[in-house]
Amino acid sequence: MSNVNTVVFTIVVVLFVLVTFIGFAAARWRRAEDMLHLNEWGLGGRGFGTFIAWFLLGGDLYTAYTFIAVPALVFASGSIGFYAVSYTIMVFPIAFIFLPRLWSVCRVHNYVTPADFIRGRYGSRGLSLAAAFTGILSLMPYIALQLVGIQAVLTVMGVAASSNNTYVKDTPLFVAFVVLAVYTYVSGLRAPAAISFVKDTLIYVFVIAAVFYIPTRLGGWSHIFGAAQTHMAAINPATKEPNGTFIPTTKSVGSTQFDFATLALGSAVALFLYPHTITGALATKRRNVVKRNMALLPAYSVLLACIALFGYMAIADKTTAAAVKKAGNTQLAVPYLLQHMFPSWFTGIAFAGIIIGALVPAAIMAIAAANLFTRNIFKEFFKPDASPRLETRVSQWASLVVKFGALAFAVWLPHTFAINLQLLGGVWILQIFPMLVFGLFTRWFHRWALVAGWAAGMIYGTIAAYNVHTATSSHWASSSDIVFGHTVYIGFTAVVLNLIVSVVLTLILKAVRAPAGTDETLPHQYTADPEQAPVPAPAGVGVASD
Amino acid sequence: MTEPTATPSAPRDPQSAATRRTNPVLAHPITSLAIGVLVAAAILCTLIVPIYAHVTPKIGDFPFFYFYLLIYMPATALALWIAMRLQRRLQPRQPADTGTAGTAGDPVPGGVR
Numbered sequence: 001m002s003n004v005n006t007v008v009f010t011i012v013v014v015l016f017v018l019v020t021f022i023g024f025a026a027a028r029w030r031r032a033e034d035m036l037h038l039n040e041w042g043l044g045g046r047g048f049g050t051f052i053a054w055f056l057l058g059g060d061l062y063t064a065y066t067f068i069a070v071p072a073l074v075f076a077s078g079s080i081g082f083y084a085v086s087y088t089i090m091v092f093p094i095a096f097i098f099l100p101r102l103w104s105v106c107r108v109h110n111y112v113t114p115a116d117f118i119r120g121r122y123g124s125r126g127l128s129l130a131a132a133f134t135g136i137l138s139l140m141p142y143i144a145l146q147l148v149g150i151q152a153v154l155t156v157m158g159v160a161a162s163s164n165n166t167y168v169k170d171t172p173l174f175v176a177f178v179v180l181a182v183y184t185y186v187s188g189l190r191a192p193a194a195i196s197f198v199k200d201t202l203i204y205v206f207v208i209a210a211v212f213y214i215p216t217r218l219g220g221w222s223h224i225f226g227a228a229q230t231h232m233a234a235i236n237p238a239t240k241e242p243n244g245t246f247i248p249t250t251k252s253v254g255s256t257q258f259d260f261a262t263l264a265l266g267s268a269v270a271l272f273l274y275p276h277t278i279t280g281a282l283a284t285k286r287r288n289v290v291k292r293n294m295a296l297l298p299a300y301s302v303l304l305a306c307i308a309l310f311g312y313m314a315i316a317d318k319t320t321a322a323a324v325k326k327a328g329n330t331q332l333a334v335p336y337l338l339q340h341m342f343p344s345w346f347t348g349i350a351f352a353g354i355i356i357g358a359l360v361p362a363a364i365m366a367i368a369a370a371n372l373f374t375r376n377i378f379k380e381f382f383k384p385d386a387s388p389r390l391e392t393r394v395s396q397w398a399s400l401v402v403k404f405g406a407l408a409f410a411v412w413l414p415h416t417f418a419i420n421l422q423l424l425g426g427v428w429i430l431q432i433f434p435m436l437v438f439g440l441f442t443r444w445f446h447r448w449a450l451v452a453g454w455a456a457g458m459i460y461g462t463i464a465a466y467n468v469h470t471a472t473s474s475h476w477a478s479s480s481d482i483v484f485g486h487t488v489y490i491g492f493t494a495v496v497l498n499l500i501v502s503v504v505l506t507l508i509l510k511a512v513r514a515p516a517g518t519d520e521t522l523p524h525q526y527t528a529d530p531e532q533a534p535v536p537a538p539a540g541v542g543v544a545s546d
Numbered sequence: 547m548t549e550p551t552a553t554p555s556a557p558r559d560p561q562s563a564a565t566r567r568t569n570p571v572l573a574h575p576i577t578s579l580a581i582g583v584l585v586a587a588a589i590l591c592t593l594i595v596p597i598y599a600h601v602t603p604k605i606g607d608f609p610f611f612y613f614y615l616l617i618y619m620p621a622t623a624l625a626l627w628i629a630m631r632l633q634r635r636l637q638p639r640q641p642a643d644t645g646t647a648g649t650a651g652d653p654v655p656g657g658v659r
Binding site: 086094222225247261 | 585586593600601606607608611616619620622623625627629633
C-alpha cells in the first residue's frame with residue numbers, strides 16, 4: 001500500500017462507514033409489523049412514493065459498471081459507446097407503455113417477481129421456470145461486474161495493486177462485499193433504497209463538477225471533441241483500421257447507424273426486463289408513481305451522457321491516455337482521469353461515489369435473484385406450502401449465496417469472462433420479452449410456443465456471441481455480428497428469431513388445439529390501482545387455485 | 547395504451563361487465579392520439595439514427611450528434627410528463643372504490659400461490 005493517497009483513502013473509508021451505518025439502520029425505516037414477509041424484505045413494503053422511488057430506480061438502473069464501462073467503450077471505440085445514451089433515453093417511453101400494466105397486475109395478485117406473473121398469466125410452471133432461470137443467469141455476471149467496477153477504482157487508488165497474492169490484493173473488495181451482504185440480509189430492499197440517497201448525491205456532485213471543470217483544464221470542448229475526432233480517424237497498427245468512429249457511419253458493416261440503433265433498442269427493452277429493475281418498480285406505492293418516474297428518470301440519463309463524454313476527455317488528456325495505455329485496461333480511463341484532474345479530497349468523493357454506486361445495484365440484484373429462486377424454484381418445485389416466513393428466510397440466505405457467487409466470479413475468473421457473460425446477459429434477458437411484455441397485452445401466444453421461442457433465442461444468441469471475432473480476439477469480440485451483410489446487435493437478431501418461432505408454433509398449436517393453460521388474471525386488473533398493498537395471505541391459500 | 551386488451555381466454559366472471567365500461571380510448575380519441583404520438587415520437591426520434599448522425603451543424607463546440615443526444619433527454623422527460631397528464635383525462639370520474647375493486651372481487655384471494 002505504498003502509493004496510496006491517504007486523503008483519498010480516508011474519504012472513501014469514511015463514506016463507506018457512513019453507508020454501512022445507513023444500511024443497518026434502514027431495517028428500522030418505515031418499519032413493518034412483520035419483516036419476515038417477502039413484500040417487506042424483498043420489496044421494502046411496496047410503499048415507496050415518487051421521491052424515494054426516483055432515487056431507488058436511479059441508483060438501480062445506472063450502475064457503477066455503467067459509469068466505468070460506457071466511458072471505457074467511448075474511449076476505445078468512439079461514437080458507438082453513445083448507444084448507451086440513446087438507450088437510456090429510449091428506455092423510458094418504452095417502459096411507459098408496459099410497466100404500469102405490470103405494476104397493476106402484480107399488485108392485484110401479490111406477485112413478487114416477473115416469473116410469478118408469467119406463472120399466473122399462462123398457468124405454466126415450465127415457462128415461469130424459464131423466466132426465473134434466465135433472470136438469475138443474467139443477474140450473476142451483472143453483480144460480478146459491479147465488483148469489477150469497484151476493482152477498477154481500487155486499482156487506481158493503489159489499494160489493489162500492492163500484492164500479487166489474490167487474497168491480499170482483493171481484501172478491500174472482500175471486506176466491502178461482506179459488509180454489503182450482511183446489511184442486505186438484515187434490511188432487505190430498504191438498505192439499497194436508503195443508501196441510494198448517498199450514492200446519487202455523490203455521483204451528481206462529482207459528475208456536474210467534472211463536466212464544468214475538466215474542459216477548462218483541457219482547453220475547452222472544441223479541443224476535447226477535436227482530439228477525439230483525430231484519434232478515432234487514426235489507423236490502429238494492430239488492426240490496420242481506424243481506432244473507432246466519431247459519428248455512426250452509413251456503411252453496412254462496422255460501427256454503423258443500424259448497429260447503433262439495434263444496440264440501443266435491444267438494450268432499452270432489456271433494461272426493464274431485468275429482474276432487479278422490476279423489483280425496484282414493484283416496490284412503489286401507486287401506479288402513478290411508476291409513470292411519474294418514467295418522466296423524471298431521464299434526469300439520470302443526462303448524467304450518463306456527461307459520463308460518456310469522460311471517455312473523450314480521457315483521450316484529450318495526454319497523461320490519462322498514456323496511463324490507460326500503459327495499464328492496458330480501458331476500464332481505468334475514468335478513474336485515472338478523475339485522479340489526474342481533481343485535488344485528492346475531491347477524487348476521494350468521486351471514487352466513493354463509484355464504489356457506493358456499485359453497492360446499491362449489487363444489493364438490489366441479489367435481492368431480485370433471491371426472490372426469483374425462492375418464489376419460482378424453491379416454492380414452486382420443492383415446497384409449495386412454504387409460509388411467508390420461510391420464503392423470506394430462504395430469500396435472505398439465497399441473497400448471500402448469490403453475492404458470494406458473484407464475488408468468486410470477480411476474484412477468481414478473468415475479468416473478460418465476467419464482461420463477456422454480462423454481454424450475453426443482455427442477450428439472454430431479452431428472450432423473456434415475448435412472454436412478459438406481450439403477455440401483458442394479449443393471451444394470444446401459446447405457452448409451449450413461447451418456451452420454444454425462448455430456447456431458440458437463447459441458443460442462437462449464445463452461439464452467435466461466442467463466434468464474433470476480430471483481428472485481435474478470436475471469440476466474444478463484440479455484442480454485434482453481421483447478419484445478411486449488416487452489423488446488428490445479437491440480442492436483436494435473437495429476439496426476432498424468438499418471435500418468429502413463437503408466432504409460427506402458436507399458429508400450429510392452436511390449430512391442433514393444444515391445452516392453453518389457465519389464466520388467473522383478468523383484463524381490468526392490468527389497469528387497476530389498488531391503494532392498499534396486497535394482504536399477506538396465509539400460506540397455502542393460493543395453492544388450491546392451481 | 548392504458549386500456550385492457552380484450553383477452554379471449556380470460557376467465558369469464560361477473561366482474562367482466564364492469565370492465566366493459568366505456569372504452570376510454572373511444573371516448574377520448576384526440577387525447578388518446580396525442581398520447582400515442584408523444585410516446586411514439588419519444589422512441590422514434592432517437593431510434594432513427596440518420597436524423598442526428600452528423601458532425602455539423604455544430605452547436606457551440608458540440609458536434610450535432612452529441613448535442614442532439616444531450617438535448618433529447620429533457621425533451622423525452624417533457625413528452626412523457628405531458629402524456630401522463632393527458633392520461634388522467636382518459637380516466638372516467640370513478641367512485642373511489644374502483645381501485646380496490648380489483649382486489650375485492652379477485653377470484654384468487656390474495657393471489658398468493
